[in-house]
Amino acid sequence: MASLGSYLHRHPRLRLAGLLSAPLLWLVVAYLGALAVLLVSAFWTVNGFTGEVVRQFSLGNFRTLLAEEVYRNVALRSVGVAAAVTVICVVVAVPMAFFMAKVAPAGSRHWLVIAILTPLWASYLVKAYAWRILLANDGPMDTLFGGPGYGLPATVLVLAYLWLPYMILPVYAGLERLPDSLLEASADLGARAGRTFRSVVLPTLVPSVLAGSIFTFSLSLGDYITVQIVGGKTQLIGNLVYANIGAANNLPFAAAIACVPVLIMVIYLLAVRRSGALEEL
Amino acid sequence: MTLSAPARWALRAVMALGLTFIYVPLLLVLINSFNGDRTFAWPPHDLTTRWWSAAWANEGAREALLTSIRAGLGATAIALVLGTMIAFAVQRFAFFGRDTISLLVLLPIALPGIVTGIALDSAWRSVMGDLGIGKGMFSIIVGHATFCVVTVYNNVLARLRRTGTNLEEASADLGASGFQTFRYVTFPLIRSALLAGGLLAFALSFDEIIVTTFTAGPGVTTLPIWIFNNLFRPNQAPVVNVVAAVLIVLSVIPVWLAQRIAGPQAGAGRT
Structure with missing residues (x-):
């Protein structure tokens, strides 16, 4: 030994x-x-008669993917949903995180972090299910606001709800590291709140927001469960992949579709890595 | 910065609205689990606890809960070992490709779950299937461990960065063997990081549904899969409501544990 x-x-x-x-x-x-x-x-094909995978190189799957309008639309819709969810999360998370880190009394910060953190541990499905109840016909949302019901807007809303804490926490962590003295110095030098925000807060905010956006974007891009629960007939990339593995039993084509989010995420991760945001995770 | 009073009030209002937005759906599930009306009309007219006893008696839900706990424990154990090994390698050594490793560890969780799911599924079918090992509990654990490694890795890496190697060198100088140094110096230093990382790993695994859908064999049902299968069946709604309520209540436990282990930042990053 x-x-x-x-x-x-x-x-x-x-x-x-x-x-x-x-x-x-x-x-x-x-x-x-x-x-x-x-x-x-993804470069293989499936024999239409026997249903067996033909292990021969072919670009057929990708050709179908690019040529058929259905697939283009679903891909664009998925990226749109992921982007919309990310934007909503940023818009809601930044003021909340700013309040937590810089405005709330120091003693209550700890409790605010816990308040944001706790729902993260509650099950994903349970939260989606809660929204299914909320959005149901004659449910609370319908009675109070008259909509939106199940569909694409509901999907964006629920995904934003699900991933919001993943945006708040890194932004909060980033803002907390920003010394208050910097903000005071900026004010002493004559900057108003807006100028201080642009020149002092924003540069520290960008890497944190990018770090959070990895989660909000990627988690929304691959989701097909929430869509099934509150999306009505809406289809996203994940649903197409799932349908091609299950009902259609066309694994090569499913793999080809799955390459779309992978490609998007790899480009996204590489771009984000250049900004140093991966260190923020 | 000096914010005007209206700006402060606006931020306070956003915070309050945000917390309401986060908590109202969860509260609704809690209340609904006591809703006496079978159709769950809103607002509830009378409250009852009979769904709770019905859920307790539900064999499928109980079985699924046990499966989830087993899978979570298995995945956490593997993630603890692998995550710690990578963290030590990355923090204590300089080698070619070191920067790539943190990206590699992050990849299973950064890529959409469905991609990790079908990748593992087709690999399992073509490799393990030929060896005669079908899908089941083992394949679930393998799938979960793959994306759980990152939580342990991040926690241990952060701890190793903070502690440095002075104490370990002192231990070696005083004549301790490598094993003794690990047992009495290194391990106590990283213990709370392991607990925090393990807790996160377990929570990730316990909650996972997408990768599980693809890696679970027939007949193995984790709790999320059970919930999803019963979500669209109206006659199961009362039991699903109770299971959902229980999971919301239980989510307080890991937060409380994380607070006790390592203070407020322990659970701050889920990965």
């Missing part, structure tokens, strides 16, 4: 290999491997 320990101590590369082998075997071989297989199978 002791000799092994000292041997390892003298050979840091060996220690590193020991630490990394199992996790990398899992994440690179199993997970990235699975993603790679998925990507490859």
